[in-house]
Amino acid sequence: MVSIKQQLVPTRSLTSGVGNLCNYITIHETANTAKGANAQSHANLQSKGNSRLASWHYQVDDKEIIQSFLDNVQCWHAGDGQGKGNMESIGIEICVNSDGNFKNAVQNAAELVKQLMEKHNIPINNVVQHNRWSGKDCPHNLRDGSKGIHWGDFIGLVKGSTGIHIPPKPEVGSEIISKPKNKSIDQLADEVIAGKHGSGADRKKSLGSQYDAVQKLVNEKLLGTKSKPKPAEKSIDTLVKETLAGKHGNGEARKKSLGKNYQAVQDVINGNTSTPKKPSKPKGDQKTNSIVDYLKSIKADSSFANRKKLATKHGIKNYSGTPAQNTQLLKKLRG
Ligand SMILES: [Zn+2]
Numbered sequence: 001m002v003s004i005k006q007q008l009v010p011t012r013s014l015t016s017g018v019g020n021l022c023n024y025i026t027i028h029e030t031a032n033t034a035k036g037a038n039a040q041s042h043a044n045l046q047s048k049g050n051s052r053l054a055s056w057h058y059q060v061d062d063k064e065i066i067q068s069f070l071d072n073v074q075c076w077h078a079g080d081g082q083g084k085g086n087m088e089s090i091g092i093e094i095c096v097n098s099d100g101n102f103k104n105a106v107q108n109a110a111e112l113v114k115q116l117m118e119k120h121n122i123p124i125n126n127v128v129q130h131n132r133w134s135g136k137d138c139p140h141n142l143r144d145g146s147k148g149i150h151w152g153d154f155i156g157l158v159k160g161s162t163g164i165h166i167p168p169k170p171e172v173g174s175e176i177i178s179k180p181k182n183k184s185i186d187q188l189a190d191e192v193i194a195g196k197h198g199s200g201a202d203r204k205k206s207l208g209s210q211y212d213a214v215q216k217l218v219n220e221k222l223l224g225t226k227s228k229p230k231p232a233e234k235s236i237d238t239l240v241k242e243t244l245a246g247k248h249g250n251g252e253a254r255k256k257s258l259g260k261n262y263q264a265v266q267d268v269i270n271g272n273t274s275t276p277k278k279p280s281k282p283k284g285d286q287k288t289n290s291i292v293d294y295l296k297s298i299k300a301d302s303s304f305a306n307r308k309k310l311a312t313k314h315g316i317k318n319y320s321g322t323p324a325q326n327t328q329l330l331k332k333l334r335g
Pocket residue numbers: 027028029077130136138139
């Protein structure tokens with residue numbers, strides 16, 4: 001708070017004398033924009049006897065507050081003759097000299113108003129513009145806000161609720177430009193699959209540092225490499241071999257072990273199907289022309305009775321053991 005300097009005018013000839021009830025505070029601007037037209041120069045103007053028929057209690061610039069008349073003096077500043085402006089209010093002139101800082105001058109005026117309100121128990125609604133009393137466009141700059149601070153801002157300063165209103169700077173990146181929220185790799189992968197990030201170099205550029213991680217997940221999603229590959233189904237042939245080797249047990253245990261393949265495996269084992277049969281290598285003696293020697297070589301029964309049985313099985317009728325029948329049977333048995 002800038003302290004109040006007193007430079008009281010010795011004569012009250014340009015006033016109505018004492019008797020001010022101090023019910024109001026009236027705000028003015030000097031309207032003198034000349035350099036050096038500050039509080040001191042206006043105080044001096046009053047001290048040496050104002051050339052105009054006018055007087056006011058305080059003048060305020062950006063650096064100081066100077067009091068010219070005691071608050072109880074009825075000064076001539078409101079243009080309302082014997083009205084409440086002149087008779088019941090304290091007049092404050094805010095300097096608008098071009099070499100001063102208007103906003104700081106307004107701030108000092110607000111501080112002064114606060115003090116006076118407290119001192120004389122004046123309500124905020126009784127802090128008024130010169131315009132209120134005479135219709136003059138005063139305080140001009142506060143009324144039109146042309147210097148970036150409005151009457152409302154001034155009242156705000158007096159109330160202490162706000163500072164001087166300065167137009168907010170655009171907040172780049174927070175409100176005007178909303179930053180995209182960080183997306184998860186999973187979201188980005190889904191977007192890639194949906195085609196939102198293009199392909200090749202475009203996709204690389206779009207995803208930036210997350211490209212590798214996203215691409216890996218995309219591949220997993222598309223190719224299913226994330227899930228464990230299913231164990232390759234064993235062929236019936238393999239299962240038959242395993243079953244014969246005792247790996248699937250017997251009876252119910254085998255049924256359970258082979259599951260849906262049980263019947264197929266059993267069919268092969270029982271010889272009910274020919275599919276898994278591989279061309280078997282010729283067995284036994286392949287050179288001999290003797291059926292008996294051949295049967296012996298495969299450790300089979302070479303008796304006439306068995307030969308007749310085999311012959312009948314292979315469609316040789318009326319087997320009697322003739323050389324032709326033997327040759328025919330040998331051929332059949334060798335496959
Ligand atoms: Zn005025």
